[in-house]
Amino acid sequence: NTAGQPIRCKAAIVRKAGEPLVIEEVIVAPPKHREVRIKIICTSLCHSDLSFWKLTDPPAIFPRILGHEAVGIVESVGEGVHEVVEGDTVIPIFLADCGECTDCLSEKSNLCTKFPFNLSPWMEREETSRFTDINGEPLYHFLFVSSFSEYTVVDIAHLVKSDPAIPPNRACLLSCGVSTGVGAAWKTAKVEAGSTVAIFGLGAIGLAVAEGARLCGAKRIIGVDVNQDKFEIGKKFGVTDFVNPGNCGDKTVSQIILEITGGGADYCFECVGMKSLVHEAYASCRKGWGKVVVLGVDHPEAMLTFNSFEVLHSGKSIMGSFFGGLKPKSDIRILEKRYMDKEICLDEFVTHEVDFKDINKAFDLMTEGKTAIVRKPG
Ligand code: CXF
Ligand code: ZN
Numbered sequence: 001n002t003a004g005q006p007i008r009c010k011a012a013i014v015r016k017a018g019e020p021l022v023i024e025e026v027i028v029a030p031p032k033h034r035e036v037r038i039k040i041i042c043t044s045l046c047h048s049d050l051s052f053w054k055l056t057d058p059p060a061i062f063p064r065i066l067g068h069e070a071v072g073i074v075e076s077v078g079e080g081v082h083e084v085v086e087g088d089t090v091i092p093i094f095l096a097d098c099g100e101c102t103d104c105l106s107e108k109s110n111l112c113t114k115f116p117f118n119l120s121p122w123m124e125r126e127e128t129s130r131f132t133d134i135n136g137e138p139l140y141h142f143l144f145v146s147s148f149s150e151y152t153v154v155d156i157a158h159l160v161k162s163d164p165a166i167p168p169n170r171a172c173l174l175s176c177g178v179s180t181g182v183g184a185a186w187k188t189a190k191v192e193a194g195s196t197v198a199i200f201g202l203g204a205i206g207l208a209v210a211e212g213a214r215l216c217g218a219k220r221i222i223g224v225d226v227n228q229d230k231f232e233i234g235k236k237f238g239v240t241d242f243v244n245p246g247n248c249g250d251k252t253v254s255q256i257i258l259e260i261t262g263g264g265a266d267y268c269f270e271c272v273g274m275k276s277l278v279h280e281a282y283a284s285c286r287k288g289w290g291k292v293v294v295l296g297v298d299h300p301e302a303m304l305t306f307n308s309f310e311v312l313h314s315g316k317s318i319m320g321s322f323f324g325g326l327k328p329k330s331d332i333r334i335l336e337k338r339y340m341d342k343e344i345c346l347d348e349f350v351t352h353e354v355d356f357k358d359i360n361k362a363f364d365l366m367t368e369g370k371t372a373i374v375r376k377p378g
Contacts, residue, residue, distance in 0.1 A: 003076035003086070004030050007037070011131065011149030012359045013139060015063045017056045020360045021148070026065075026139060028151040029130040031078035035123065035153050037130075038072035038090055042168035043147040044350075045069070045366050046176045047203065051297075052142065053363065059119045064140040065131055067147035068094045069175040071168045081156050089164040091175050094143035096124065096157040097328040110187075110327045115157050117322070119143075124155035145175075148359060160332045166339060169353060170346040174335055176323075178349055180295065181208020181271070182335060183324020185216055189267045189293050193217030198257050198265040198284050199239075201272035202230040203369075204349060205295055207237045209269045211345060212324075214238030215338070222265065224253055227369070236348045254283035264290055273297045278304055278318070285316055292318040 007028045012021040031037045049066045074088045084090060096115035103109040111117070115124055121140035122128055130153035131139035131146070144158045162171050173179075181204070185191045197213040199206045202225040210221050214237065223230060223239040231242035241260065245253050258264050264286030270278045273296030281292045304318075326332065338344045351370045354361050 006030065007075070007151050009150035010356070011065050011139070011146075012067075012356070013063050013133070014053055014066055017060055017062065018054045021053075021066075021363070023357060023359070025134050026149065027132045027134070028149065028153060029132075031076060031081075031130070031153050032123075032126075033079045034081060034125065034156045035078040035130075036081055036084060036090070036156055036159055037075045037077075037151060037153050038092070038159075039075050039151055040070050040072045040147050040149060041089075042172045043067050043070040044172045044175075044177075045362050047205075047366065048143070048176070050363065050366050059121075061121045061140050063133070063137070064121065064142055065146040065149050065152070066142045067149070068092065068143040068145035069172050069177065070145065070147035071162055071171040071175065072147075072152070075151060083156055084159065084161060089162045089171075090154075090159045091162045091171060091332060092145040092147065092152075092154045093158055093160060093175060093323070093328040093332070094145055095323045095328055096144070096155070097160075098157050099329060104327070110323060110325055112157070115155075123153070124157060150356075158328075160328050163333070163336050163340065166336055169350065170339065171336070173346050173349055174332055174339075177204045178208045178211075178346065179326055179332060179335055180321070180324040181205045181210075182212035182215070182344065183326035183331065184269060184293050184295055184321040185209050185212030185218075185267070187325035187331070188319060188321035189269070189291055191216035191218050191267050194219050195266040196220040196222070196261050198222040198224060198261075198268045198281065200224045200253075200268065200270050200277045200281055201296065202227075202234050202239070203271060206269070206271035207234060207349065209271060209295070210234055210237040210239050213267070215343060218267075220261070220265075222257060222260070224257075237345065252280065252283075254280050257284040261286070263287070267291050267293065269293045269295060271295045275302045275304055279306075282306070282316060282318060288315045290314075290316040292316065294318065294320050295324075
């Protein structure tokens with residue numbers, strides 16, 4: 001029984017920006033008040049792991065244990081934890097759900113006020129780390145999860161219970177990217193049956209938006225991507241039409257979308273993180289009721305500029321979608337159920353599986369633009 005004791009195990013550490021991760025022995029301290037120590041069963045890569053691995057300027061901070069899409073088993077709980085017990089299957093989520101603030105109590109928000117989203121490299125409730133290397137040096141956390149380790153400590157506000165019947169190499173996908181995309185169509189945009197959707201960027205998020213739109217009964221799902229191969233891939237997730245910005249001749253993407261939809265798409269999703277694409281999405285959606293949903297992250301200083309008269313008389317809306325508007329503690333289990341009922345496809349998101357020791361291969365694959373990578377269980 002390891003409860004209350006430090007655990008020595010292996011973790012993949014980023015010591016310097018962009019350098020290969022090194023698998024080292026680390027010490028994982030026992031969980032404190034409202035914290036849970038979990039054994040990671042499976043973890044996948046999200047593009048944010050890649051971004052923060054390469055980042056050289058603040059908030060970059062090293063040595064750090066990255067990883068935030070995962071599924072694990074509770075090894076032990078800290079004082080004051082009554083929600084989970086040893087042996088429970090759990091999914092860590094970078095976005096907190098305290099369950100008691102105005103936002104967590106509202107159906108309309110998923111932005112917890114008690115633990116607002118931030119990029120702190122520590123635990124949620126105190127500025128300390130639960131990881132040390134074998135020389136006793138502290139290692140930084142990432143997004144309150146740090147799943148590239150055999151064991152990690154996560155605050156209870158960042159954990160949701162998971163159905164153990166779901167294969168771990170599928171459950172981990174619900175921890176960030178796939179949920180974000182599906183949620184953006186389902187909860188943020190509230191895509192209606194019969195509607196037309198345009199998705200800018202068919203990476204994992206964009207494909208998950210397609211999946212969400214398909215589940216909502218969208219009639220037409222237009223994928224926009226510079227990589228022509230994404231049309232075939234997108235078809236598995238419900239993409240019906242494709243626009244390659246490189247093959248538009250002298251027309252813009254929005255001109256083509258307005259033409260083929262007869263006035264614009266009902267819902268447009270920006271899934272790349274380029275402000276120019278937010279403007280293109282705005283131009284591509286239908287006047288009167290078109291909605292633009294922003295999911296991508298451009299550089300922190302990027303500004304969006306809209307003509308006020310155009311905004312006034314277009315009747316269009318622009319909205320942000322953080323974690324797909326999903327409330328972690330209640331909505332993840334709905335997505336899990338829909339997977340168990342064979343409605344949501346998760347299998348198609350997995351392009352490669354690698355062993356933990358080969359984690360750098362996963363970073364190489366994601367750098368090449370592959371969609372999702374999962375570590376083999378065990
Ligand atoms: C992201 C969201 C945008 C800021 C960095 C973390 N979340 C998950 O990948
Ligand atoms: Zn993520």
